[in-house]
Amino acid sequence: MNERIVVDPITRIEGHLRIEAQMDGDKIAQAYSSGTMVRGIEIILRGRDPREAWAFAQRICGVCTLVHGLASVRAVENALNYEIPPNAQLIRNLMIGAQYVHDHVMHFYHLHALDWVDVVSALDADPKATSDLAQSLSSYPKSSPGYFSDMKKKLKGFVESGQLGIFANAYWGHPAYKLPPEANLMAVAHYLEALAWQRDVVQLHTIFGGKNPHPNFVVGGMPSALSLESGEGATAVNITGLQKVKNIIDHMRTFVDQVYVPDTLAVAGFYKDWGAQGEGVGNFLTYGDMPATSMNDPSSYLIPAGVILNRDLSTVHEVDMNAADEIQEYVTHSWYDYENGKQTGLHPYDGETELNYTGPEPPFKQLDVNQGYSWLKSPRWKGKSMEVGPLARVLMLYATGHEQTRELVNMTLKTLDVPVEALFSTLGRTAARTLETKVIADAMQGWYDQLIANIRAGDTRTFNEALWDPSTWPRNARGVGFMEAPRGGLAHWIVIENEKIANYQAVVPSTWNAGPRDAEGQPGPYEAALAGHRLHDPKQPLEILRTIHSFDPCIACAVHVSDPDGEELVQVKVR
Amino acid sequence: MTETEFLNWVRGPGMQIALAVFIVGMVYRVLENYLIGRKQSLAEPRGSEWTHGVGTMWRRSFTRAKLTTRGYVTLVAGYIFHIAFLVTLFFLAQHVEMFRSLLGFGWPALPPLLITITAVLGIAALLALLAHRLTDPVKRMLSDYQDYLTWFLTFFPLITGFLLINRVGIPYKTLLATHILSFELLLIAIPFTKLSHIITTFISRWYNGAIAGVKGVQS
């Protein structure tokens, strides 16, 4: 049977993703990844004040809620050669770090875990045995038999109510679920724990950024003035606030060390076979981030920039984000037009696209994958498809000799008893996410200490006013703001003319990972990773979800439009 | 139109229209008058047109005459109103920000409390002037609809501004938009009404001073 399996919506992700898999028997021959929603934020950005761009860009995604705001702020700062005070850099690092820890934990428990954890099976668990299991893995205090007994009781009541809500219609009992009931019960408990934990730890963003999701930034530094004259202070960043930040960092590190890392290892132990599939393209890209000093000093980055080709960790290639022939985007299979034809690739500075939906008229059953089939473009580095994200970063850290990463990776491989090749897989990707969370959570303590040291030395500057007034800017400027978002390398390219945005382009992690085929028919990482998967039951495509979720898709980010002829598009203004 | 659209409109297009009308109108108005021309006096001058003309532009802000009671009402209320209007217009922090957005530079503002007191005095003065216009035989005779219209157009921004600062019940957004609109209406009305005296009074004073100045008198 050579049927086409369609999974739409792919749930437990950010945004709207559709996967079509061309089957060869029970095996996926070719997979096609389609982003099915477009908003046109880059069109909307044109002509606006570059200082405000971050707020628009931030709304690209509410999950990795700060990354686009920060990339945008950095793009403007890069274009204007705008230096920011050291405190602002440290605060940004802390916020990025908190984003990582928060986002990865939420991804693991709330978006990814239920691919591996059978909630219904948890009802058969013995609370006492669960408690034993939990205590064998970690010293986390909430592990008594009573605790798990209550949890089981609650779950039972819920399931018996008949209204399963978000757990309804899932693939419970699917043979691919391999955890024993006790592990399932423990995971369900941690699912709820993580929900409460994340509410606490986002407060780091709230202190510095005023709210979460979508905390505030400002071009030239941070808007969060330090108010330190008394314990109460006049702004959120006062002695009390900084103490709270400290507590949150402790809370994060405790949870990562005592719950997230042990759970990952425990669950992975039951799914070692997933260490041999879902690899993708074997090429990895990082832009680098979290500088100890300044974005202008790549040597101070915690995560280095570079490219790894064909699993070859011995050679790290350099990336030039301004080079016209390195990063290019293709629209051959996307619902856009290029002026010089759909076969060409364009560097984001010259990014020129035209919105042109050529897909089937909804409602439709199947996309025509020979034509455009996604709102995502296909970014390529020197013509090559690249994977970005935790795996890329961990590999880069590993390849560049980052001590802690090497220890963590080796410990993981040893604990799971898998070969190093297992990294290039669905399981490897998920494990890498966990490991880098620990690296970054640990680094946060250092940034925090440095911030306190600066304050103690009397430096309370958080903002540089020098270039705030647009009349001080050159008439023409362009720049790239990049960062390592939790889902991978993210960069925004901005062209400023006469104090206004002339062109704005975001090439985001999920565009790298989830993009469609390019002009030469090279698949994107999702498409490549899915190829070869065997499906137990085409109606319950759990296997597809596992691999797709291992990338942590963020599709609203990935879809982007920038259209010089934006004015010609339909303008519907109601109200 | 929603409140937001209303506010956005008055802050953007509305302000643009008002400023355009004001500038076009006033430049036009001044030229319309000026280009009628006047004969240069052939009489041998005793004094300078310019010195006295410019002197009168300033000098005429202060009266020399002893007036009757009715005259003093106009004078005192007039002073209070004009000073209050100018102080509130130019020295309320929010207004300084408006000017900054228009001119690209700003200046220090005065404390809101002082502005509030000034505004109250200005409002009181305007009310007194209206009452006077309605009761004083001379003013009543001189007045036509325009005098009441311009009174209202001047009063409107002051009273909406006062309510805005003091937040009396009305939703801020609507009130702010109305306040800005009232200022725009005032701007628009200036070239078409006696309000154009904000500019032409200085030209008139110059002419007055010049006419007297030729004869060697500071008028």
Added chain:
Amino acid sequence: MSTSLERGIRTWVAQIDAPIASFFTSCVHCGICADACLFFTETGDPKYTPIHKLEPMRRVWQQEYTFWGRLAKRLGFSKPVTEDELKEWEPLVYDSCTLCGRCSMVCPVGNDITYMIRKMREGMVAAGYAPEGLKAATSRSIRIGSPMGVRLPALQAQIKAAEAETGLTVPLDQEGADYLMLLSSAEIMQFSEIISAVTRIFDEAKVSWTLASKAFEATNSGMQIGSSDLAAQLVQRIVDAAEALKVKYVISPECGHAYTALRWEGPNLVGRAYPFKVIHILELLDELRAEGRLKTDGFEDQRVTFHDPCQIVRRGGIVEPPRNLLNMVAKDFVEMEEHGIMNWCCGGGGGVSANERADPIRRKAFDRKKHQLEGMGVAKLVTACSNCRNMLEEGLEDNHLDEDIEVVGLAEMLAEHLAVSNRADTGESTSTAKE
């Protein structure tokens, strides 16, 4: 529209200039000018508000010179100026305005209302609306040479009398004299002492001067009635005479409007600058004083005050000379509360005195002067305009104050105190001596 009305309106169109347009544009209807006008202050009638007196011309300006006015006129929305209105406005413009210029001093937006009324009268008279008395005076001026009908023989008689009184020659038609002295008919007829006075002063100061038989009359009814055409004719006579006699200066006498007509309007009326200078008698006397050529003897022992003639002081620019001169002869010289450029008019300037119809309101308006004088305790009211002098005398009489206060001409008063030098000492003949 009648041809005369049309002529009036056309005249306004021709007369309105940039200042007038600016003035009308600036008016805020504050009514402060009313407080500056004695016809308002003494009657309380709002129609005497100065700016109101210009209403017809304002409408012409609006309809002819402004965008909206033109549009409204074209669309038929504007109210045209009518004969009836001119009839109604005639007394406002002529009877209750002395062109004293006080309103022009108080207008907060700087309107020179007097300047406007002067132009207003141009149109009024062109349209045929002017008071009979003023018309008659103008007619006499043009046809006879003097508004009061004074002819040369009458002057000659007064010259004779003066020569008899002073023992000096009064030069007439003396070509090459430095100064051509003019007189007003009131001076010739009522205050002829002035002739003796100037003769003695000039003799003493050795001023080379003359009178002209072809142009002895200084007054200009044409300007008062508001006709530049007629005013120009009258000025032209003086210019012709001065040119014929080749004088360097023409002296404007103690007459207010004559000074304005000759000094400030004259060159514009005749269309060219004079080849001579116009000097007011007070200016000349003050110059003589400054040069030490005018010396006085003794002082007035009574309290003295000075009534500033509007056209000479406020609108003539001669503020200090009368005071300098007065201080030479008066020890107890006091100023009225509002004096100098803010003095109140006598009520009879600007042709009002020649307009019998205006008598009642003029007399009422004199109350203003009466109030000014009240409590000052002055015995002498000095002035420098024969018309003012007339009005003041009449007004004081009306108010039974003529017993207490004497009205005196300034030059005359100076002549009375003239210090006569010993001719033998100098051994020179006076300038007036025949050669």
Added chain:
Amino acid sequence: MKDTRTVGEILSSQGISRRGFLKFCAATASMMAMPPSMVPAVAQALSNARRPSVIWLSFQECTGCTESLTRSHSPTLEGLLFDSISLDYHHTLQVAAGSAAEEAREHAMQENDGSYLVVVDGSIPLGNPGYSTIAGISNVDMLKETAAGAAAIVAVGTCAAFGGIPHANPNPTGAVAVSDIIKDKPIINVSGCPPIPIVITGVLAHYLTFGKVPELDDLGRPTAFFGQTIHDRCYRRPFYDKGLFAETFDDEGAQQGWCLYKLGCKGPVTYNACAVSKWNSGTSFPIQSGHGCFGCSEPDFWDSGGFYRPLSATTADVGTLAGVAALAGAAAGAAIGRMNRSHRARAQARHEKLTIDDIEES
């Protein structure tokens, strides 16, 4: 299978005492911005309230609203999920994917026809149905189909409520709000970008508790949360009243917590509960952390003239305008001025000299 137990029963079945229930009611009333005197009424209503089915539709969105939902501490998302509602369809949270997910939605619709609650986040593109599809169905079709059997609709976030960022100029996809499409159902707009976490749950709790739409303002927002401006309740208001403003983001004024008006704060024209309930368990809110309010709960806030421009500043670009206007005025004035001048010259030329005869005749 439909759960017919009330919230009170569910809680008591979990062994929660009446004290616990009362505490729950007090917290709920507080979170719904109700006066404490309403607690007995809330308790009464909750004793009878049943878990409603909720279908959450995500259209042109960024998932920020869902993320915000997960931040609510009172009630918590897990409390909501387990005790209060049955969230039968929600892309980001539900386990099932693809056709299984769609079946869950259809099932919930059939099972609870006429009584389920639809929550929408994201705007709906009308420019082309292909601009946003789920399971091959356009957003507008899915919204209409799902709304048909709903008891009420909650438009969560400014995108769903007012069009939001996709609707911002030039609105490339023709994005509109829920209320532009659905006209025959009660719609509660819970605006904000995203809305405050407990405002989302508070509105859901209100509907759950009382089974009806709360009092709304003229923009369809619950007055309990959107009844006052941020400025009205802002702790920095005294500085505004004193005229003390921060001039930049880290000057002394900023560190002293002075008013952010000059830095563009839109608090005075923004109706939301930020200043009172604050964000993320009352930790802070934008102004407290030094950045002015964007006005994100207001319609068209993206196009309201600049986040860093003070509210009183004009948003018009007036530099060239002033020049052009002055030139235009000069041109028109010069033209009419020349006309005036020649008008006067003509009148002067036509002037007939006035003679004494004219005077004597008149």
Added chain:
Amino acid sequence: MSTPDGLHDIAIETHSDAGAYPATGNDLPILHEIRHALQRLAQSGEKTVIDLQAIPMAPGEEERILQLLGRGEVSATIDALGPSEVRETAFAGVWTVYHRNTNNEVVGKFIEITHCPDLLHSQPEDIATGMAQIRETLAELESKQSGDQA
């Protein structure tokens, strides 16, 4: 770098005058409100509850209000759906009630002006449940006894 526990010792130059301290000025009105409520309580026994979450607060302001109210003799902790703390302030009849959820997050903050907060009273429903349980326990015990006897 020392541990930041000593944050309060950080030597930061202070640059404010106390007069400019940011305050909504809510403390006074609240105290007035409390005074009136106490009066009502004394006269008619009417209870008043003030929801602190409905009042905008500057940083530290709530702490200042609580400090003003002080601490009285009675305090109690209730463990129902997470801990709740009930405390009498230094002013008799004025109580503070803080509710926390099972994750220890504050979900409700109230000032109650009453003789005794409702939450401290045993609720009729709980009493009924208690009674039933006692009966059940008794019945169990008795049947056990009778069973023993039998």
